[in-house]
Amino acid sequence: MNRPLIPHLIGLYPLVMMCLFFLGPLAFMVVVSFYERDPLGFYNVAFVWDNYAKFFSSFYYTLSMRSLWSASLGAVLVVLLAFPAMYIIVDMSRRWQLFWVILLLSLMCLSEVVIGFAWVILMSESAGIPRFLGWLGLWEDPRSLSPSFGAMLIGLVSLGFSLVALMFYPQMAGRDRSIEEAALTLGTPPARVFTKVILPNFRPAIISSTVTMFVYFLGVFVMPTMLGRPQDWNMTVIITDKAVGDANMPLGAALSVIMLVFTLLIIGTLLAASRKRGKA
């Protein structure tokens, strides 16, 4: 019985590819985060904690707080909008469901750059909402609405909406409707059924998708740079700026490692919590 040998050999291909080009670069990034910066080139081999020490300054403290705030606010908003939207969409006819799924899939695949650009135009004084309001006479002196914190937040929500809606889709479409129907037949108002039956049933899904969106929004680059002001920029923008703009790879790597550890902690906590609930 040498049968299992061949599948193992085939398995080497994906294994090697993932280790070499996914885990390998991450491990090497950890190594580089201890290197010294070389102002003339990329870096010198060394073992220093300087890059991490830089993180503990007031600039990075403010930056971290700001990144956490915009990511959590965006995550809560997008789930608040996408959950009820999906609840309505799964009850539509098949034709309309397909329309929504294609719309959401298109938005999910569409470049951040393109979505961001579309919002820049929509909020510009020459082509968008300000011009329309000025034309209606509702706004005396129309000015561009972006860049601003609000514009950035709208950008984040429109970016994450498709993803989170498609995450809710399978569970929402395949849910057991017997309890809601029982509640409705017994004369419970639909709004009460939603808050008392559907929301508690979906609590784990809502929590996990909020966390997923939070992690996702921590890593966005295009929306803050296109729609936000420099004082709205998050950690991702600064990492890119340090690594590509200043060619300071070790500092960029160290900041990424901090973000990686933070992300893994969050995912780990979430997994542990869901396992605990599974046992209980």
Next chain:
Amino acid sequence: MSGFFKRVFICAVGATLILPFLIVAGVSVNVESNIAFPPTELSTRWYAVLLTESDWLIPIRNSLLIAVFAAFLSVTIALAANYVLWRLKSGFGKVIFALGIGPFMLPPIIIAMGASVFWAEIGMYGRVEATVISHGVFFVTLPLVVIARGFAALSDDVIEASRTMGATAWQTFAKVIFPLVLPYVITGYALVAIISVNEYLISYMISGFAVETLPIRIFNNVRYGYTPVVASAAMGFAVLTIGVLLILSLFTDLLKLLGGAQD
């Protein structure tokens, strides 16, 4: 009353998602060379610029080239990983599968930063092959999950039948399994290709200055003063993306693929 509220809410959400693109479409067909809406006079001049000037043609070519090869790489990895998981059921196969899910759990900036130092170290910074391999590996999660549905749908009796008739493992794969999972493979390929064409941050950090892709080109344009050509490029993107998804929806059941109800 509640039904009315639901309808208003869902229409508002749909309108907000679509409205920006209607404005962009309007800007892209306006004859004027500054960004303005509504259009004063219709013209296709910006589309002509997009499709004739090398400033735009080179990024388009780069993006398409990267997408075609990255998607191929991604699908081969995903197919091999799924085959192994299907044959071995546990242990080794599960480890490989979990590795493939990894890239989607992490914020892209971390992956991009890692790839950036990695390619710089081995001297391939700025090479198009680096972007192809990184896209191929990082987007493997999508075809992995999609093709897994294909393998889950395989029924044991077909495999048993082919084995009792004396087919080798390779013949079973080539003549029975592969044709059955082919629709899922094509779907996975298309999804990776679309995402690769649209991706910005990883391409930028690996070889942003040397290999300009279309999203990089658009981003630079928007940041440093722009003309309506950007609008026409954005429309080109939207049409391409929606077009590919519509074609997919013709021969795979998208609702079922995403886990929705079948009726």
